[in-house]
Structure formats: C-alpha cells, structure tokens
Amino acid sequence: MTKQGKWEWMSDSPSLLPPCTGAVSYYSQFGRVPGFTSSPSGRRFRAVLDEHLAMLRWPADLKWDKELAVMGEDGQLYHWILPSFFQLLKDLVADGRDFAIVFRTFGSDLPRVLSAVSRALSQGTHPLFPDLPSLKLSVNETPGKIRCSKKSTVLTRAEERLSTHDGERALYQYFSSVQGIGGFQDHFDWWARNAYSILGGKPLWVDPFDQDVQHIFIDDNIRQNDEDTIVHPMVFPDRVSSESRTASTFELYDLCLVQNDLLRAISDPGLKSVCAV
Known part of the structure; x- marks a missing residue:
C-alpha cells in the first residue's frame, strides 16, 4: 500500500513469497474476493486462471469417471x-x-x-x-x-x-x-x-x-x-x-x-x- 493508501502491484507473476521487501499479499489486505480475475484489480491474472483451468480439463477422449472428474460451472469436466x-x-x-x-x-x-x-x-x-x-x-x-x-x-x-x-x-x-x-x-x-x-x-x-x-x-x-x-x-x-x-x-x-x-x-x-x- 502506498502512503496515500492506494494499492499497487509489485509483480505481475503469482508467487508464494513476497516478490520484494515490504510487499504484502492482496489477500491479506482485502480477503477473498469473488470473481477476483474479473475485477479491475485482478483482471491482469485472468490469463493465469484460464491457462491452468485448461490444464486441469479432463481429456475429452477419456471416459468420465464420476469419482475422479467433476463438472465445472462452465460445463467442462475437470480433474478432481x-x-x-x-x-x-x-x-x-x-x-x-x-x-x-x-x-x-x-x-x-x-x-x-x-x-x-x-x-x-x-x-x-x-x-x-x-x-x-x-x-x-x-x-x-x-x-x-x-x-x-x-x-x-x-x-x-x-x-x-x-x-x-x-x-x-x-x-x-x-x-x-x-x-x-x-x-x-x-x-x-x-x-x-x-x-x-x-x-x-x-x-x-x-x-x-x-x-x-x-x-x-x-x-x-x-x-x-x-x-x-x-x-x-x-x-x-x-x-x-x-x-x-x-x-x-x-x-x-x-x-x-x-x-x-x-x-x-x-x-x-x-x-x-x-x-x-
């Protein structure tokens, strides 16, 4: 947070640890935000979400196993x-x-x-x-x-x-x-x-x-x-x-x-x- 109380991103890459001294996580400041990657603050990370959801998709050529795959809100099957x-x-x-x-x-x-x-x-x-x-x-x-x-x-x-x-x-x-x-x-x-x-x-x-x-x-x-x-x-x-x-x-x-x-x-x-x- 700046001295004026404005939120500023210090990095465009997600990380587990602070990217630099003094940095704090968005979560620690604002908690869980529904639809985060569709909000103005989180939109820059939408591509990260979409990329990893694509990796989690259950292969289309494989039979749906109801214990190992789950239907997402978008109608797609994903690895559970x-x-x-x-x-x-x-x-x-x-x-x-x-x-x-x-x-x-x-x-x-x-x-x-x-x-x-x-x-x-x-x-x-x-x-x-x-x-x-x-x-x-x-x-x-x-x-x-x-x-x-x-x-x-x-x-x-x-x-x-x-x-x-x-x-x-x-x-x-x-x-x-x-x-x-x-x-x-x-x-x-x-x-x-x-x-x-x-x-x-x-x-x-x-x-x-x-x-x-x-x-x-x-x-x-x-x-x-x-x-x-x-x-x-x-x-x-x-x-x-x-x-x-x-x-x-x-x-x-x-x-x-x-x-x-x-x-x-x-x-x-x-x-x-x-x-x-």
Whole structure:
C-alpha cells in the first residue's frame, strides 16, 4: 500500500513469497474476493486462471469417471484430484521410499477422496495411471476425526481413540506408525475460534531427534504469518518429553511445512514436492 493508501502491484507473476521487501499479499489486505480475475484489480491474472483451468480439463477422449472428474460451472469436466498426486505416488515407490500419506482436511470431502484413491490404486480406474495397482499401496477408507479444545486434542478413527491426555508423544508415535494411505477431518470450528491463526490450525507434532521418520505437512494455506496459517506445528524439546512447544511457521518452513504451489502442481505434475488434492 502506498502512503496515500492506494494499492499497487509489485509483480505481475503469482508467487508464494513476497516478490520484494515490504510487499504484502492482496489477500491479506482485502480477503477473498469473488470473481477476483474479473475485477479491475485482478483482471491482469485472468490469463493465469484460464491457462491452468485448461490444464486441469479432463481429456475429452477419456471416459468420465464420476469419482475422479467433476463438472465445472462452465460445463467442462475437470480433474478432481490433481494428476500430480498420483505421479507422486509412482515416484515415491520408484525411489524406494518407505512412506505413508495422511489426508488432512477441514472439509467433508474425505470419504470421496479415500474412495476414489482406493479404486484407482486397487482397480486401475484412473485412465492416465492404469498401472497404479502395481504399486501395491493400501488405503484405509475409514475417515478419522481430530478435535481440539483448550484441554486436549482427541484423535478417533473407528475403534481407535487417542488423546493428548495420554501425552502428546502418543499421537506423534501414532502418525509415525501409519501404513499406506488414510485421512482425518480436522477441526475447522477450532481454527475459526482462534481467528484462523496458528494456534487453531491442524496439529502437527515434530520430533527433531527422530532419525527414522520425518513428518512433512503439505498445504497451500501454510503461510509465514502465524496470525494467518493453517497448521499448528508442535516440537518436542528432547527425545523423551511428552509435552511440546508451539513452533513458528518460519522455523519449519520448507523442512516439515511445505506450502503447496497449486499452479506448479497443475502445470508440472512431475514436480514431487508440490502435489496436492
């Protein structure tokens, strides 16, 4: 913002980080603006939107799979799960990685996500990735829940139940032991009650002394502004403590917290670090 209170663009290229010192995002100043790329301020980015929507279109010569493709407002079919996600699975297996993937969403879409991924991996239903069953990855289609309060954080899935009353390390060890692919619905109301700040975000426990497992949280709403970010990272101070401390996003950015670049995830499906749903 200028001294006169006028908004000025410092760059015509979208970026995750400020293009120069002192720059702030349009979103932080004005929030979400419906029809942004049709407004006077956002019209310059219309071509970026159109270009990436075109890349997301479901190929016209492929059969419509109602779990993997979705009808847009324009009547076009689009990929519902980015192809880069399935490419990542193939790359991780090809690299010989020992990994698990846990979807963490505030939304209600988790059952559909798990079902679609399960079918693609077990039945080869994705027309662009028919060889996925050869990866031999299992999917737990039972969605779990994570609920937070001032007193505790509680994780449930089917008969499983863990609470920070049992010690925070118990939840860390639970996620470290996860196999295959699964998912949990996080507590959106808690995030909202904490003014969408780090303290209400999706909890992530990090043990910097663990030489065997690294937990990496990928989310496009991770920001280097603790007043406006979606993950609550908590770091154990030593090898045995059952209590953690809140870490700033800046401490763990690009280490355990990876801000997903959705535009690159769409335009470069082979870029391993930016896949997302």
